[in-house]
Amino acid sequence: MSKITVVLRHELITTITRRSFLFGVIGIPLIAFLIFMGVGALNASSSDVLSGLVGSPEKPGGEAEGFVDLAGLVEVIPEDLEPGRLVRYENEPLALAALEAEAISAYYVVPEEYVETGELIYVDPEANPMSGSGLDWVMRWTLLVNMMGGDIEQAGRVWNPMYLQVTTLGSQPQRDSDSPLAFAVPYATTMILYILLLMGSSLLLNSMVNEKKNRVMEILMLSISPRQMLTGKIVGLGIAGLTQAVIWAGTGFLLLRVGGQTLNLPPGFELPASILAWGLVFFLLGYAVYASLLAGLGALAKDSKEASQKTILVIWPVIVPMFFMSVIIENPHGMLATVLSLVPLTAPITMMTRLAAGGVPLWQPLLAGGLLLVTAYVVIRAVSGMFRAQTLLSGQPFSAKKFIRALVGKA
């Protein structure tokens, strides 16, 4: 027992005093914090310097634009547009001259066959399809009003035919999918859990590989049993990972509090405490499973290069839910989401996404947690069986087949 604590203490101390770990724990939340504060400061005071740096240079000619109507459609400029917003030119050379003289910032050409093809040409010195300036509604609106014989009222109805009132009859809680938070909260929760899970597990992988690489393993094996070493390492690094998780969660909590104003969060918005509790449960169980599996990989891999190349073979079930994340968030009670959140290997990530999206019946996280617990038990047993001097000391290359054979105790 005391040997386990020695390993545990050693792992914990070497890990948390490492500079890269400290950066991950303190530096990353600090950077996030600064970015949030920066965004807040930008929102609060309109910073001209930054928008001048990031935004497009101001257009000469301001908002005024010209148009050349080859289709003969435009008879009136809608009254609701500011005067001087749209200037008519008889032909394109005149419009181009005005553009070059900076009297207008851009001009439109309504081709003769506009009604048949619907094509409208927008001549813009910047010609950027991704441009957010979006002034083209002015010409679209003018064309619509003129096609409807100047009837602004009817044109307004065609422009936006309905103000929708939505009534839902379903029994399932309806998500307000228009709210940006409906996506952001589950997304952020999932990402945090994903990163913590992988970082925690890879700590174990690295530590295993290091011991093998600097040939300390042989010496260690003389005085400690493989199982004691594994237990010490898992618990020690687990505590390190958990410390990181707690600090991150604390920062996240603080950001949500401070960010109440910065991010324009709706008043009264809070992450339910149950999410944090479930987060802890699924982090610990997920960590137990994946850290053990990666420790097994570390035990079998020849060196650190091979170990990091083969990590994907072990952690792919964590990545699968990330692929389907938008589907899961959009439809958190669908077939795919429910199945992925109950299958043990994909459960930690998927269940947290669903819980953060809300409305999951209690029996599902309980069942998923139970199944995960059983899996964790089986995996830890199998991996510690793998920790025999024979496997640890051999320098053979790693293969998935060998990994599975070792896991079931046949290697």
Added chain:
Amino acid sequence: MSKLWRVALHEYKRHVFRRGFILAVFSVPLIIASIVVLVLVMQAMNSDYRALGYVDNVGLLADPQPAPLRGASDKQVPLISFETEEDARESLDSGNIQAYYVISQDYYETRQVQLVYSEKPGENATWQFWDFMQINLAADYSPEIAHRIATGTELIRRSPDGESVFYDDPTLDQVFPLIAGFAFVFVLLSASGTLLEAVVEEKENRTMEILVTSVSPNQLMSGKVLGIVGVNLTLMIAWSAFAVLSAFIAGNFLGIAWFQNPSLDVGTILTMLAVLIPEYVMVSALATALGATLVDVQESQQVMGILVQPFMIPMYLVAVIMPNSNSPLAVGLTLLPVTAPLTVAIRASFGQLPLWQIATSAAIQSACALGAIWLAGKAFRIGMLRYGQRLNLRELFRRPEPQSLPGGSQ
């Protein structure tokens, strides 16, 4: 000279003739294909072709015109008119329709429309109803005008000189620089990772001494760089072949218009090459220099992880650069060495890239590449035989003293 080629060939064979490389060749097209499939699946999941009901309380849809088709393959949702809300509700409850709209009695004053469903209707259905409303609001006009009103306008953006034209949906040759740029950066980063490891590896397994007895450091290094350039070229050629093949299949056999008659602009390709080639040389040289200063493979991987970040800056800022492709930020990132490839790729795809900026950027990249090569040679000579000890920057830039150069004073 033959020794150089021997090293290059060894390095090339070592990387190409193994399973990992074949995996790399196939993985990227496979990932792209699976993303395409995922998007299609998600699109299909957002579509629902069951019927849609409506209750018209103002007589707007008494003699309904069907909604215009959006595309040749557009499949329409049946629209069913109900006399009363009760009828519609009954039909919804029995699952015959996915949702229904109720046009309010004061529609002409308020434009209020109620949408009732138990599960969110498909986006295709709600869009179709929107078009359906528009075409019927314009029913008093001639059919051509009504059709135009309901299908809307397609904006074609053109620069005043007529050189660049952008449609609402970007064409293949427009997004080409973007795709090529991202592929390039991917190759660049994996190349520098490989190079870094290749340099450190001999140091780590202590074969360096033996090697330098029969090959000069310059030959060894140039050979390695050449070999890895060959590996990357192989990768690029394989991916291009994949891209051309899939575009050919998609255009000619599946009939996807986007891939038919692709025409790539020579100017764009030259622009990309002018910036990307010096960038490639620079990064390879820097990776070599870095490899020579590091101690082992694991450390080199960690350093690579940090080194990658500056390359990704334009990707993080893409939402800012794309809409404002002429902002001072975008111009600055175009000129800076590490951020140039992706920024040029983004700006060449969406917007204008003035010639002076390309030329300046290419010149800056070339100058940096030359500097990096000089640095790499020096670092390699000094750091080559240093085991377990890092080389610091001060040593690298110091005037060489014969006694401090264990490997270089031969």
